[in-house]
Amino acid sequence: MADARRTFGSRFRRPLIGGAAALLSLCVSLTTFQTGAHAETTLRARLNADILSTEPGDRRDENTDGVLLHVVEGLVASREDGAVGPMLAQSWTVSPDGSTYTFTLRSGVTFHNGAPLTSAEVVWSLERYFRQDSRWRCKLDFSGQGIGNLVSMTAPGPATVVIALDRAAPLLLKILARSDCTGTGIMHPDSVGPDGAFKHPIGTGPFKLGEWRRNQFVDLIRFDKYAPLPGPADGNAGGKAPLVDRVRFLVIPDGSAAVAALLRGSLDVLDNLSPTELGSVRDKTGVRLDIAPTMDFYCLLFQTNDPVTGDERLRRAIALTIDTAGLTNAITWGTSKPNNSPVPATSPFFGSVQSELRKPDIAEAKRLIKESGYDGRPIKIITNRRYPQNFDAAVLVQAMARPAGINLEIDTLDWASQLARYGSGNYQVMAHTFSARMDPSLLFNVLIGDKTRDPRKVWSTEDARAMLQQSMATDDPVARQAAFDALHRAFLEYTPAVVLFNTSRIAAVHDNVKGYRGWAGAQPRLWGVSIN
Amino acid sequence: MLAYTFKRLLLTLPTLLLVALIVFFMIRLIPGDPAQVLLGEGADQASLAALRESLGLDKSLPRQFLTWAGNALQGDLGRSIVSDEPVIALIIDRFQLTAVVVLVAVALATIIAVTAGLIAAWRRDSGIDVAVVGTASLVMAIPSFWLGLILLLVFGLKLGWLPVVGYVPFSESASEAVFYLVLPILTLTIIESGMLTRMMRSSAIDVLQLEYVTHARAKGLAERTVLARHVFPNAFAPTLTLVGLTLGHLLGGIAVTETVFTLPGLGRLMVDSILARDYPVVQGCLLFTAVIYVLVNLIVDLLYPFFDPRVTAQ
Numbered sequence: 001m002a003d004a005r006r007t008f009g010s011r012f013r014r015p016l017i018g019g020a021a022a023l024l025s026l027c028v029s030l031t032t033f034q035t036g037a038h039a040e041t042t043l044r045a046r047l048n049a050d051i052l053s054t055e056p057g058d059r060r061d062e063n064t065d066g067v068l069l070h071v072v073e074g075l076v077a078s079r080e081d082g083a084v085g086p087m088l089a090q091s092w093t094v095s096p097d098g099s100t101y102t103f104t105l106r107s108g109v110t111f112h113n114g115a116p117l118t119s120a121e122v123v124w125s126l127e128r129y130f131r132q133d134s135r136w137r138c139k140l141d142f143s144g145q146g147i148g149n150l151v152s153m154t155a156p157g158p159a160t161v162v163i164a165l166d167r168a169a170p171l172l173l174k175i176l177a178r179s180d181c182t183g184t185g186i187m188h189p190d191s192v193g194p195d196g197a198f199k200h201p202i203g204t205g206p207f208k209l210g211e212w213r214r215n216q217f218v219d220l221i222r223f224d225k226y227a228p229l230p231g232p233a234d235g236n237a238g239g240k241a242p243l244v245d246r247v248r249f250l251v252i253p254d255g256s257a258a259v260a261a262l263l264r265g266s267l268d269v270l271d272n273l274s275p276t277e278l279g280s281v282r283d284k285t286g287v288r289l290d291i292a293p294t295m296d297f298y299c300l301l302f303q304t305n306d307p308v309t310g311d312e313r314l315r316r317a318i319a320l321t322i323d324t325a326g327l328t329n330a331i332t333w334g335t336s337k338p339n340n341s342p343v344p345a346t347s348p349f350f351g352s353v354q355s356e357l358r359k360p361d362i363a364e365a366k367r368l369i370k371e372s373g374y375d376g377r378p379i380k381i382i383t384n385r386r387y388p389q390n391f392d393a394a395v396l397v398q399a400m401a402r403p404a405g406i407n408l409e410i411d412t413l414d415w416a417s418q419l420a421r422y423g424s425g426n427y428q429v430m431a432h433t434f435s436a437r438m439d440p441s442l443l444f445n446v447l448i449g450d451k452t453r454d455p456r457k458v459w460s461t462e463d464a465r466a467m468l469q470q471s472m473a474t475d476d477p478v479a480r481q482a483a484f485d486a487l488h489r490a491f492l493e494y495t496p497a498v499v500l501f502n503t504s505r506i507a508a509v510h511d512n513v514k515g516y517r518g519w520a521g522a523q524p525r526l527w528g529v530s531i532n
Numbered sequence: 533m534l535a536y537t538f539k540r541l542l543l544t545l546p547t548l549l550l551v552a553l554i555v556f557f558m559i560r561l562i563p564g565d566p567a568q569v570l571l572g573e574g575a576d577q578a579s580l581a582a583l584r585e586s587l588g589l590d591k592s593l594p595r596q597f598l599t600w601a602g603n604a605l606q607g608d609l610g611r612s613i614v615s616d617e618p619v620i621a622l623i624i625d626r627f628q629l630t631a632v633v634v635l636v637a638v639a640l641a642t643i644i645a646v647t648a649g650l651i652a653a654w655r656r657d658s659g660i661d662v663a664v665v666g667t668a669s670l671v672m673a674i675p676s677f678w679l680g681l682i683l684l685l686v687f688g689l690k691l692g693w694l695p696v697v698g699y700v701p702f703s704e705s706a707s708e709a710v711f712y713l714v715l716p717i718l719t720l721t722i723i724e725s726g727m728l729t730r731m732m733r734s735s736a737i738d739v740l741q742l743e744y745v746t747h748a749r750a751k752g753l754a755e756r757t758v759l760a761r762h763v764f765p766n767a768f769a770p771t772l773t774l775v776g777l778t779l780g781h782l783l784g785g786i787a788v789t790e791t792v793f794t795l796p797g798l799g800r801l802m803v804d805s806i807l808a809r810d811y812p813v814v815q816g817c818l819l820f821t822a823v824i825y826v827l828v829n830l831i832v833d834l835l836y837p838f839f840d841p842r843v844t845a846q
Contacts, residue, residue: 133582263689413563417562446573
């Protein structure tokens with residue numbers, strides 16, 4: 001028996017000691033993990049999907065732009081009210097005919113590699129955006145269909161850049177400042193290798209690009225030599241001082257996991273929260289909500305070439321069945337305001353004309369339906385679940401249209417399929433969303449255009465195109481307001497689409513985070529944000 | 533054995549060719565345009581056409597297939613449309629993590645299933661049997677994302693024992709990597725142990741009724757010895773087949789578990805690529821999964837004779 005015990009002891013002693021050591025090491029690691037003592041300040045924010053690339057304006061989406069706008073800056077940037085403010089350019093002048101812009105660069109600005117900012121780097125960056133194989137989204141705006149054709153980009157002096165177009169272009173600055181064009185971020189030529197291949201962005205922004213571990217995180221490192229503009233942050237413009245050593249964008253696709261991470265303290269800023277997730281963070285100790293109205297819009301698009309939805313009376317009838325206020329309240333959980341105009345509610349051009357909501361009128365809808373000869377045949381409404389608010393809108397519109405005798409059938413597609421249908425114009429009705437654009441002309445521009453050349457456009461009438469051009473041809477606020485009023489009235493009359501609401505950007509933020517504020521541009525801004 | 537292995541490997545070639553054909557054409561049958569997804573809703577027709585041309589999507593489908601298949605035969609699965617990374621590097625990078633999680637989870641699930649299944653069969657119709665069968669049925673019915681979230685909330689949020697998001701590779705810190713992988717492994721282990729337990733119990737009940745087991749008992753062998761030496765090897769073969777199928781299935785990706793625990797594995801890569809219509813990555817992932825499936829099943833077939841001498845590798 002003693003032998004057996006000895007055998008047992010000798011056989012298991014080593015594994016037992018090994019196991020105890022492993023357990024001890026596990027406990028030590030756990031303690032280290034839980035205390036998480038860091039010498040540097042790190043602000044952790046959530047991305048719901050990984051960025052697509054680190055090259056501004058190339059492979060991009062909303063998340064990519066949001067991260068890279070911390071790294072690169074353009075000549076100008078969008079302010080919170082939709083106006084444009086200086087960024088790398090301290091001032092600019094416009095030629096009397098409105099076609100040539102002369103920018104004077106700010107002094108004392110350096111790139112992340114220590115090189116000073118000069119006009120040479122600005123022209124190099126702009127030429128890169130305009131090269132033939134560039135995927136820069138704003139390239140299309142510099143054409144006959146957009147604000148005008150580009151004539152030249154020159155650098156007559158080390159601090160002077162001249163951009164000339166073939167016509168007056170009052171919207172040039174707004175185009176250059178667009179977030180979805182990464183603010184036309186200026187980079188140093190060393191961002192590209194000798195073979196012409198892009199390496200990493202060397203910008204002038206408050207943060208330098210650190211490590212990008214795909215599908216896990218993107219690190220941004222404080223740029224110590226950053227030269228902030230005076231004053232507070234204002235949209236993507238204004239003072240953008242980096243107040244933390246490091247920003248870590250964590251890729252967390254699952255909403256519930258992200259909420260758990262925030263509540264656990266593994267995340268400081270949970271941005272882009274869905275209204276349906278509000279309940280899980282509302283009234284939680286140590287967490288506050290930041291809700292900021294944005295300039296995007298959710299809408300129903302009509303295919304005006306379709307035999308059924310091509311009838312203006314039927315489109316108006318569908319619009320008259322919708323209780324926009326009730327729908328918006330239900331879908332956005334009270335976080336957004338209803339709006340029937342493509343002019344966002346936060347825009348300075350959102351006036352008394354735009355603020356009036358269409359009143360539901362079933363009797364009038366029935367009269368229009370009878371007049372149009374609609375026989376109750378099914379009308380397909382395409383939607384998706386990637387943006388749950390699109391799906392919810394389709395369901396509610398279907399229910400609201402039924403009492404008027406309109407037979408809407410929902411067809412739920414994945415986002416890629418819906419985008420393809422949108423691009424080809426192959427649909428009758430579509431619940432769709434357009435990302436934030438800081439000027440109403442740019443928002444009307446997503447709807448108006450020549451359908452024969454660009455099937456995604458829903459409003460192709462000559463007068464609509466003329467009115468849009470009119471709104472783009474002047475920078476006089478009074479004349480522009482008149483143009484937007486006229487566009488809005490014509491939009492309600494012709495009803496190529498029904499705008500439903502502008503969403504709000506919802507963020508749940510830990511109490512130890514100071515200075516975080518959402519804005520109409522619907523992008524995270526982690527400059528000017530500190531952490532205790 | 534070698535000839536049998538070689539023959540089986542040769543037989544995989546037509547399977548893989550068929551998989552390649554089906555995958556290539558099926559993904560293109562799904563509506564959606566990679567160029568449109570990449571450029572977004574603001575893209576004009578000219579930009580879309582230019583991007584399609586640069587990606588080779590303007591060529592005829594047979595020509596696209598031949599180009600891709602020719603490159604694949606040389607080990608080049610192309611580059612991701614979305615990230616421009618080589619597909620083979622993407623797959624290998626993501627598979628390492630998925631493989632660790634799946635192999636450990638299936639190994640643990642097998643140990644649990646063999647033990648619980650044998651005991652339940654041995655004590656058939658007892659309270660233990662009812663408990664084992666009930667628990668196995670319950671975990672089979674639980675969706676993995678739900679269990680994952682519950683474990684995350686309990687061990688990550690309430691108790692604070694384990695991290696709720698993120699991942700540290702083993703190459704960086706083995707101890708931290710273990711912490712990040714405990715919950716996903718636990719989730720998979722629990723989910724997969726249900727079916728394996730039921731299978732092990734069922735085959736063990738059959739074996740326990742055979743004459744040689746009665747003979748072994750009549751010889752006076754201890755019950756533990758009867759179970760370990762006579763029942764387990766003969767009852768394990770069907771469970772081994774199921775382990776093989778489970779491994780093949782899971783190694784192809786555990787997208788849901790990876791999404792809940794923010795693990796950058798093969799499953800998430802595949803789902804993201806399907807949603808983005810990233811054709812080269814989807815094709816590469818599915819072909820890779822098919823190869824894994826074939827190899828795992830081959831290994832299982834080669835292991836079979838060790839557990840069931842009636843089966844020979846012929």
